[in-house]
Amino acid sequence: NAGVMQNPRHLVRRRGQEARLRCSPMKGHSHVYWYRQLPEEGLKFMVYLQKENIIDESGMPKERFSAEFPKEGPSILRIQQVVRGDSAAYFCASSQGDVNQPQHFGDGTRLSIL
Amino acid sequence: EDQVTQSPEALRLQEGESSSLNCSYTVSGLRGLFWYRQDPGKGPEFLFTLYSAGEEKEKERLKATLTKKESFLHITAPKPEDSATYLCAVQSGGGADGLTFGKGTHLIIQP
Numbered sequence: 001n002a003g004v005m006q007n008p009r010h011l012v013r014r015r016g017q018e019a020r021l022r023c024s025p026m027k028g029h030s031h032v033y034w035y036r037q038l039p040e041e042g043l044k045f046m047v048y049l050q051k052e053n054i055i056d057e058s059g060m061p062k063e064r065f066s067a068e069f070p071k072e073g074p075s076i077l078r079i080q081q082v083v084r085g086d087s088a089a090y091f092c093a094s095s096q097g098d099v100n101q102p103q104h105f106g107d108g109t110r111l112s113i114l
Numbered sequence: 115e116d117q118v119t120q121s122p123e124a125l126r127l128q129e130g131e132s133s134s135l136n137c138s139y140t141v142s143g144l145r146g147l148f149w150y151r152q153d154p155g156k157g158p159e160f161l162f163t164l165y166s167a168g169e170e171k172e173k174e175r176l177k178a179t180l181t182k183k184e185s186f187l188h189i190t191a192p193k194p195e196d197s198a199t200y201l202c203a204v205q206s207g208g209g210a211d212g213l214t215f216g217k218g219t220h221l222i223i224q225p
Contacts, residue, residue: 004157031211042201043203045212046212056211091157093157100205104160105157105160107156
């Protein structure tokens with residue numbers, strides 16, 4: 001009964017490169033959420049997706065960030081032209097999507113920008 | 115805008131010394147209040163969901179309660195393995211499905 005799987009666990013990029021973070025939801029879950037945790041700050045919601053659809057991207061920065069959840073394969077959070085301020089832990093969560101079902105989290109990807 | 119404030123920021127207890135963590139919230143229509151536990155280098159682990167004022171949930175040494183303005187996580191006779199950061203989050207009825215988190219309470223239980 002695998003939980004939410006995120007990879008890579010650690011990712012190092014130089015300024016200006018692209019970062020791709022992957023998330024496979026729990027079996028039976030069709031709803032995926034991405035959060036960012038900056039040092040000394042709480043988890044901040046970024047985007048909510050269902051298969052092939054972005055439902056809510058109100059927490060996503062307007063530029064350089066994008067997310068997808070294709071029909072087949074994991075959800076991807078993509079950050080283009082990374083800057084030092086993008087260094088953070090990025091967490092993915094999934095749920096069954098029914099009303100008030102809890103979100104279950106993966107162990108995150110720690111992104112470091114050199 | 116939904117807001118969640120947790121107190122204290124950090125708490126150090128002796129093993130067996132019971133205490134409570136506080137989560138105050140303002141939200142436009144509460145759909146659910148969630149408690150999570152987070153260990154260093156790990157993702158949040160789901161503990162409880164509370165939906166309405168007066169509701170209580172228990173699991174081992176933990177008990178969560180909810181009023182219209184705040185929630186408490188009571189920890190009874192804690193053990194060192196209960197050491198972690200405890201996170202509170204709300205989901206509002208304003209149509210947003212993303213959770214709004216507090217900054218957490220870092221709990222240390224000393225043997």
